[in-house]
Amino acid sequence: MQPKGKSAYRADIDGLRALAVLPVVLYHAGIAGFSGGFVGVDIFFVISGFLIAGIIAREVDEGRFSLWHFYERRARRILPALFALVLFVLAAASALFLPGDFEDVPKSALAALFFLGNLWFFSQTGYFQGAAETMPLLHTWSLGVEEQFYIFFPLGLVLIAAVVPRWRIAMVWLAAMASFGWALVTQADPDGFAFYMLPPRGWELLAGSLLALGAFPPVASRPLREGLAWAGIALIVFAVFTYDSTTIFPGLTAVPPVLGAALLIHCAPGTSAGRALAWRPAVWIGLMSYSLYLWHWPLIVFTEYAQGSALSPWQSVLVIAVSILVSWASLKWIETPWRDGQRHSRKGIFSMSAAGFAGLGTLCLALIAQGPWASRFPETVGRIASGAKDTSPLRDQCLKSEYAPPQAACTLGANTAPDAVVWGDSHGVEFAWVLGERAEREDRAIEQRTLGSCPPIPGFVDGRNRDCGTFNDAVLAEILTRPEITTVYFAAFWAGIESGRTQAVDLLDATISRLHAAGKQVVLVGPVPAQPYDVPRTLARSAAYGTALPTPRTLEDYRKRTAWITHRYDEWRAQGVAIVDPAIALFDDGNGRIAIADRPLYFDSHHLTLAGARLVLDTEPLPHKGGPHWR
Template sequence: MHYRRDIDGLRALAILPVLLFHAHVPGFDGGYVGVDIFFVISGYLITGIIAREVDDGRFSLARFYERRFRRIVPALGLMILVVLGLSAWLYLPGDLEGVPRSALAATLFASNLWFFTDTGYFAGGADVKPLLHTWSLAVEEQYYIGFPILLMLIVRFAPRWRTAVVMAIAAGSLLLSIAMQRDTSGFTFYLLPTRAWELLAGALLALGVVPALKARWLRELVAWGGIAGIAFAVGCYDRDTLFPGIAALAPVLGAAALIHSAPGTSAGRLLGWAPLVGVGLVSYSLYLWHWPLIVFTEYATDMPVTGWTRIAVMTGSFVAAILSWRFVERPFRDSQAMPARTIFRFTGATMALLCSLSLALMAAGPWPSRFAPTVLAQAAGRDDISPERKRCHDIFARGATPCVLGAAVPPDAMLWGDSHGVELAYALALEARAQGWALVQRTTSSCPPVLGYDAPRDARCAAANRAAFAALRANPAIRRVYLAAFWANGEFDDPAFVAKLDRSIAAIRAEGREVVLIGAVPPQPFDVPRRLAHLARAGRLAEAQGVARSWLDARTVHLRALFARWQARGVRLIDPAVALCDARHCAIEQDGKPLYFDSHHLSVTGARLVIARGG
């Protein structure tokens, strides 16, 4: 297979959107599709090599994995080593423990399995996982464990069926991905069965399934159509796009179209432009280094990279990538300087070292002795959550019986809401226990208590709300309903949504029940316990300050416009802003205790303050 400059240029079209997406550059909300482009390129190039050698009867698994180790392990090993060192120095207790676990998984090419069980790619918590991006490397390596063996077996036992078998597996993987595109567990995003079709799309090109396009005008049309497909996905997709599945067809087919048709076209000449080829050459190292640099910078500054910080991090990512490519990737790919035996020994030693370091850090646990007691006291705010959160939250998804909190009496109240209601329910339960009443907790993550609301990525939300309202109607003993949600997240300050909330309040009141609306909790632009711990570490805890009150009011303008009307109808309002904010700013700590356990969920301390003072 002769060298193609346009494929290196296509690598640039894959890595640049990923970098710009992770760096929060506007206009690149769908940049994560760059990973799918990489899958197609990998499937095409490596299948071409495997198929040619298998057909010639000279394929060797040992030689194949030697090439994979040369390509993957040296730069990856160095990056993991640096990440472990920086994490041990920078990360607070509670954040550190996950890093060596993910490092162990990344070293064993199983990080997609780890992150599938640990977090979602777009979910909270991803911002403190500097090895999250290694999930895609794990998918590839798992694919290449079985695919070469499959081709060998087909050539030996059913050579005429090779194309049909590969097409059937690709079709099955694609259909599974589409069938599971609403999956919220992470299976569809992280795991090989729903991603294999993207690699197999490139493999089918390498196997000659798609006939060559001879007409110049047709190749031009298909190639530019490929660029348009990629540009559409990068520019129009975002975190709420159901992905992968049908949406993944645009970048995958776009990449396949360019691989198949770009040579000899104007699109191919564009991809062969020297700057793009240069980026493509260092794309692997750029992929490895950019995400940890972004994560560590945001962790240290307690804010997303923006402005000059963004430019500095992106520049640093390129510098690290070029150095890694020049002094790590290239020397290890030189089979004259690094014979096969050396590569296998190096790979074994590297994996043993990284596994040992990861296990040692795992044994060390949170390692609190690295920090002063004042720092640890602030960091501990992340654990100031309802002791009933695990048992009582998201019960609808588990089919469990809703929790009754407070005194040991039949409940006469209900808290209905999303995850913001969990600690508020516990704070109410403390009052209820003292006063002799009880409440039912019905909280579902990312699901505000609004009838008719359909969560973009979660079909269970509407069903959970219907079940909550039906349970309310079936139990006349429930006389009071508390409504709590993340009202200030931006999505809900929409007149159409507020109208649905208005109708929901009316429906509850029509059942003869009192409504208590718990208003918007001011979200912060940083993780509060982490921010306070960093300030304590720097001796600047007195500078702790939350968002401006004016910003909160502007964020919830449509919601707040109805407060007076609701109160006139008898709806009681508990306004967190009354308890947390003065005329200028909102507080994030009181008496040395964080009022939040992350950036927008109140801690138990904060929830108790709101319930006590928010009326």
């Protein structure tokens, strides 16, 4: 049963909120050393599960639980600040964002309003990917997880109380273990399901719930409580300072921060660790932690977007300071008044909630109907920004993120048996489409075999895609057993290989030799010069705001970065390999070429658009089984 007295205010929990939110803010602001600050969200989940489960269980036990009252409390706590944030984000994005970047903002705002942000962002991007720089509401995924949890959890406790009240703790344990098992099974999946979705995240909230339900006996020994409380802080600090974007997370790696938060909730009262957490400045930050979590990320996103670069150290400090100031104002004038039942009745809070959902929802739908809303800018800006979408129409369909045999290839060109294969990673996609266009004109077909973050080098594994080795072995074996495949094109983000380059080029050489021995023609598309910025966005920003264009990659710099593979060109040509050198098309007198007229040659910083791929493939003749060259 629920232990009595759990509703008493605990300043140390507000201090724990500060320990949760500050690492998140510092991580997002790019402050050195806080590479694992994202674990603060996991701490919030444990706190939320503890506090809310305690309230629900106590009211259920006393026979006075009401869903209406529960959701009234949630509305008072969550909605006023969220509504203000969404309105701000829509206004700021309308003023700042270029057409291609604006289009998804009202969609994400609509998802955030109805606590579906985790579903939306799961479908769009990974938390650690660069696209997050144009997603000012990305952080609202955690609100989605929490509020979805609170759809099911109260009903579950009510049902258990009515049917098997003595099994309450056991049932919650069972749900937590099932969720944790799901997290372990999916933790390494690259699709982000384990990160964004409730089933593999629910155990973190249930860990706090188990504490509130009395699943763990009190720790009577004062020295043991002291040790466990400081161990909790140590576990959180360990995760904050040692985890980074390469950490497989969540899943097993979420245990330290979750366990650390649980130990502090359970053991901190009356200890020196608890007094440290109850320090007044920490409590002050903790009290505004919800608003600080809401406001800091959009302020970072819009600042970086406006200047076209990441925050400098002093800018990070300034944005953090502004975030704290805005959060304090939000707490004082938005959150606190609406939590006051004397000032705003239940009817008032529900009326405000309905009006907010209706008004902001309608605004989001109106902005969604505008699409990119290119009319905000001169026509040239929209034309340049559209370069971000100049990609293969089959990119999503034909570029795989994981490999599960049997996996059919994409066939491009004419409706006939393919005689060539484009083998590579995401850099091969647009080249494959252009080669497919040319094959169709000759009544031929080609296959596309592309796996994201997987250079086409059998035997070489750099850890970017766990399926890479299996995929490459399967593709090579298939090519060698198919005599109708006469030409193999290699295309990859060669510049993305940063370690093991000597091994990579030797293994590539061995693969080329095996293909030649089987009578295959090999075409190697060399490294595409990577630019230090997103090309369409930078060009469009320059056209819209008159800002100066940063310097593109120089030929000298490109040669230094790619010499590990380009120094083999002459040797491979002597063996009969056809080399397509993108540098010939993408440099002009040593200076990088990033656009032709208003047409960007890149759709981000290093992937070529279809226009860029056509330019590169137009530069040099290509082999064809029916003759020495074809175009």
